[in-house]
Amino acid sequence: GQPLNYLFQGDFCSISEKCIYPNFTNTEQLPEANQQHIIQEPPKQEEIKPELKYAPWTEEPQCITDKETKEEFCVYTNANFASGRGISFFTSPKIAAKVVSLPAFTQPDVHKHVNNFTDPPWEVRNVADRGNGLFAIRTLHRGDEIVSDTPVGVYQSDAFFPDWPQGYKYLHKAFQQLPKATREIFVKMAAHNPGDPIMERVNTNAFAGEFEGAPHFLLYPETALMNHDCRPNAMYYHDPSTLVHATYASRTIHPGEEITITYANILEPRAQRQEALTQTWGFECKCSLCTADPAEVRKSDNRIRRIQELQGFLADWSPDSIGTPNMARELLKLYEEEGVHAALGTGHMFAALAYNADGDMKGAKKHAKLAIEAGMVNSGVKDGDREEMESLLRDPRHHWSYNVR
């Protein structure tokens, strides 16, 4: 897997004047696309069973075409995906063609251990100020898996722009074609605004990010039960080849504690974090740091500003760079004080490079090892970074960073 750069998304329909909310209360009776939109005709081979005609899709894909750009977006459903959970896409035919060759579709085994919520280490509880949340009922250790699920919906944002009412219709189709049990899971998700019931659930719960080279919204119903915290105790990865989204403890979590993730960049002062969450999500963050007394918030903000400054110095590899191993040590201390556990791996990576740049191979190797160990539960150590640390560990003297500062 790789760390997910996705952010949770609020307010999908951000161009408010374009947001028409047709009230589809009875999703069974969705109107068909009108003549302006080209509906893909199925091949006339009556002897072929419907589910084989469009394989791997279990329903005939339905498409709309943007009159201006001629771009096509279709609803594709595979009701058997991930042992019968099902999945619906609302995306371009080009992306759908790529998706079907992903291990997510070609190797069903990759979903053997996901979407299993028979004995989870958590329960859903209602929290004042922020609706439902997940609470640990067993002790979780750093690296323990908390939730791992597949999406029930993957929607390309551009698919909605050409014609909002049509977009809503196709979104409903994507929902309607899911198995009944999955539709029930879908509608159980929170919707924090009135309006179209399906779209609002997407708004409140979906991740937004690049998927197969285009912006998409990905809806993971169980992951969506976790609230945001500016000092979260869990972090997540998204594997674009299996579509699995997995969340792990980033520190020890005790029974009774709420399990939280971040929806935003937490290495920013409170005012910026609040603004980002209100802008993209439409809620005011009520986490303990955001609601701490002003003196605490000030201290935290000062640490964050220094963290940002140190990260800037340490990431600078220009000839004028002033990054030092001391700065890396200070950065690690500040991450610790600030409680940003998931950043530790990044800190050790900065430290490994800073030591090596100073010609201190012993310090470099120590921190490279720690960066690799931080591994999975770390927001900064991507696959490429890991390779980088491994090569530094093997031969620091021949690494590009040796003695460069």
Ligand SMILES: C[S@@+](CC[C@H](N)C(=O)[O-])C[C@H]1O[C@@H](n2cnc3c(N)ncnc32)[C@H](O)[C@@H]1O
């Ligand atoms: C993905 S859902 C999280 C689960 C949700 N609380 C529920 O009841 O299902 C996102 C919504 O939870 C609420 N929420 C999450 N984190 C919050 C926080 N730190 N402060 C206030 N509200 C929060 C907001 O209403 C937000 O729109």
